[in-house]
Amino acid sequence: MSGPNPERRSERARRAILGAALELCREQPYDKVTMEGIAKRAGVGKQTIYRWWPSKAAILLEAIDSRATDRLDFPDTGELQADLRSQMTEVVTLLNDPGFSAYKGLIAAAQSDPDIARSVAEIIIKPRELHCVERLVKAQEVGQLRADVDPVDVVELLYAPLYYRLLMHTRPVTVEQLDTVFDLAFNGLTKSPG
C-alpha cells in the first residue's frame, strides 16, 4: 500500500551507507561521489539506498546531522563572549575538518534542489541557530547583549563571516577570525573599543 516498512530496515545497511558516503566525501570532491560508488563501498544494492533516501544529498544530510549533533553544545559560564568563542572554535575546527567536507557539498547541493535547501535550513542550520539564540537570550537578560536586537540576527552576524570564507574561498576559516569578528561585532564599526 505504502512505502517500505521501517521496522524491517537493516540497521547494518543504514550505517554502512552513511559511513560510506562520508568516507567517499573525505576522499574526493562532493560531486565525484556517486550513488553507485556509495552502494559499492557500503556493500549494498542501489535499491536499498533508493528505498530509504531520495538522493545523495539526503544521505549526507542524515550523516552529517548525526555526526555533528553532539559536538556543538553551548556552554554557559556566564561570560557570553567566552562561551561563544569556545563553541565557535569548535565550529571552526569542524569546518576545516576534511571529514566534514561533505558539508560544503551539501550546501552546494542545496543551491540546485529546493528540497535539500529546506532540509539543510530546517534540520541542520536552524536548530543550531536556536541553540545559540537560547544562549544569547540569557545574555540579553543579564545585560551582556543589547536587548533591542533579534538574537537570530546576532547569530547571523557572528557566524556568517565563517561561512563566507568557507564558501567563497577568499581566506581560510581560522580561530583568529573569531577575534576579529568579536571585536567588530561587539564593539561596533564606529566607536573604538573603550
Add this chain to the structure above:
Amino acid sequence: MSGPNPERRSERARRAILGAALELCREQPYDKVTMEGIAKRAGVGKQTIYRWWPSKAAILLEAIDSRATDRLDFPDTGELQADLRSQMTEVVTLLNDPGFSAYKGLIAAAQSDPDIARSVAEIIIKPRELHCVERLVKAQEVGQLRADVDPVDVVELLYAPLYYRLLMHTRPVTVEQLDTVFDLAFNGLTKSPG
C-alpha cells in the same frame, strides 16, 4: 604545439554561449543545465565550448562577471552608511534576480572544484571586496569608520550575512536585512545606540 588561436575565435559563438548559459540557468536549476543544452541553445558545437572553457562553471564565471561588472559601482556622497546602503541595495536586488541564479550555482560548483573556487574568489569576489575597501578607507580617513580595523574584515562582516541567507536558505535576502546589519555592525552588539 599549443592550444587554439584566440585571434581566430568567433565572437558570435562566444556571445551565444555565454547568453545561452545564463538563459538556461534562469529557467532551471544549475545542475540541470548541461553542456549539451548550452550548445544546443547557442546553436554551437560542443567542441567549440570545450575549446575555450574547461567546464560549465567556467562559462558562467565569465558570463556573470561580465554581466555584473558595471552594476555595482560605489558611490561616494561623504556619508558611508548611505553609500553602503545604496550599493548593497543593488547587491540585494542582484542576489534575488533569477537572472543571477547562476551565481548560486557557481558558488556551489566552487565547493567541488578548486579551480572554480580560486576563480570565483579572485575574479568575482575579491575585486568587488576591493572596491568596497577603497570606500571604507576613505571613511576611515574622515572618522566614519574605526581606524584600527582591517577594512576587508569589515566587508566580510557586512556582506557575509547576505550570503549566509542566500546560501543557507534560512530567510530571504531583503533590504530590511540591511537595516539590521547596519544597526548591529555599526553600533555593536553590546552598547545601545546612543
Add this chain to the structure above:
Amino acid sequence: MSGPNPERRSERARRAILGAALELCREQPYDKVTMEGIAKRAGVGKQTIYRWWPSKAAILLEAIDSRATDRLDFPDTGELQADLRSQMTEVVTLLNDPGFSAYKGLIAAAQSDPDIARSVAEIIIKPRELHCVERLVKAQEVGQLRADVDPVDVVELLYAPLYYRLLMHTRPVTVEQLDTVFDLAFNGLTKSPG
C-alpha cells in the same frame, strides 16, 4: 569478478538489437548504420549493446549467422551438379536479398578488423564450406568428382566467382552465372565438353 552475467541477460533486448541492426542495414548503407541508431531503433540503451557486443560488426555477425543458418542446407539427390545448383541458387538469392546487404558490410568490416575477420571466417564461412565439402566427398566416392582434389579447393572454385561479382561489382550475381561456372569448372578450360 568479471563480465556481465549471461543468465540475467534480457532476451527481449537481444532480439530487438539483432532485428534493429538488420533492419537498418536494409534501409541504408552499412557504414551509415550507427550504434546509436541501432539502440534507438531497438528501444535500448547503448550500454546494453556494448555490454554484449564489442562492435556493430559483431552484432551483425550474430544476426546474419542466425538468419542464414537454416536456409542453406545441402540436398543429396545423388546428382552432384543438381544438388550444387539448387543450393547455390539459394545462395544467389541471399546475396541479392537487401535483407542480407548487411553481409557485405560485415565482409567490409572484416578488412579493417582482424577479430571480425576471424569471426567471419570461422563462424560464417568455414562451417558452410564444410557442409559443401561433405557433399563433395560423397560425390568423390561415387565418381562424380575427381578423387585427387581437395574438396575445399573445389568449394573455393565454385563459390568464389559469386563473391567476386558481389564484392567487385563488375557484374550482378545471377543464376545464369551458375551455369557458366559449372560449365567451366566441371568441364575445364581446355577440353570442350564431350
Add this chain to the structure above:
Amino acid sequence: MSGPNPERRSERARRAILGAALELCREQPYDKVTMEGIAKRAGVGKQTIYRWWPSKAAILLEAIDSRATDRLDFPDTGELQADLRSQMTEVVTLLNDPGFSAYKGLIAAAQSDPDIARSVAEIIIKPRELHCVERLVKAQEVGQLRADVDPVDVVELLYAPLYYRLLMHTRPVTVEQLDTVFDLAFNGLTKSPG
C-alpha cells in the same frame, strides 16, 4: 563559376596526399585512416584534399591505380598457363604486400558507397580483366583455351579464388594456390588429368 582550376593545381600537394594516404594505410587498418590524418601527414590543409577528391576512398583509388599500373603487364610467351602463372604470381605478391593493404580497404569502402563501387570496378578491376582477356583471346585462337567460352568468365574463375581468400580470410593467398586453381580450372572437376 565551376570547380577548381586544375592548371593551378599543386603537383607537390597531390603527391604528398597520395603518398600520405598509402603510408597511413600501411601503418594501420583502413578505417583508422582519416582525412585529418592524411592532411596532417601530407602537410596539407583539409580543404586542399576536399577540393580535389570527394572521399578518402577516392584518394586511395587514385593512389593504388597509379601504383599498380605498371607492375601487372601480361607476358606472351606462347604458353598460356605459364603466362598466367607469371602474371598471377605478381598479383599474389601484391595482395600480400602491406603497402597494398589499402586495396582491401578500398574494396571494403565499395560495399557502402556505390560511387566507389563503380570506380573500383571501372578503373581498377575491368581494365585489368581486359588485359587478361586479350591474352586469353590469343590463347583461344591457338587452341590453348576452349573457344566456346567468354574469356571474362574465365578471368573470374581464375582470379576469384584469390580474392575469396583475401577477403574472407579463410586461408592465405599463396603461389601454391595458383597450382591448385590451374589444375582444377584447366583440367576440370570431373575428369582426371590425362
Add this chain to the structure above:
DNA sequence: AAGTAACCGAGACGGTACGTCGTGTCTTCAC
C-alpha cells in the same frame, strides 16, 4: 514447522550527458 512477505545484495535495463574525435564547410592569411 512451514509458508510467506519484504528487505537484502547484485546488477541488467532504458536513458541522459559526458568529453573526444572526425566530418565536411568556412574563413583567414601567405604566397
Add this chain to the structure above:
DNA sequence: GTGAAGACACGACGTACCGTCTCGGTTACTT
C-alpha cells in the same frame, strides 16, 4: 586564387551514472 592552417556546426563514439526493474537468498513474522 591556390594552399596551409584551423575554427566552426554537427553527429557518433564509447563511458559513467542515473533511477527503475528483476532476480535469487535470507530473515522474520504468520498460522
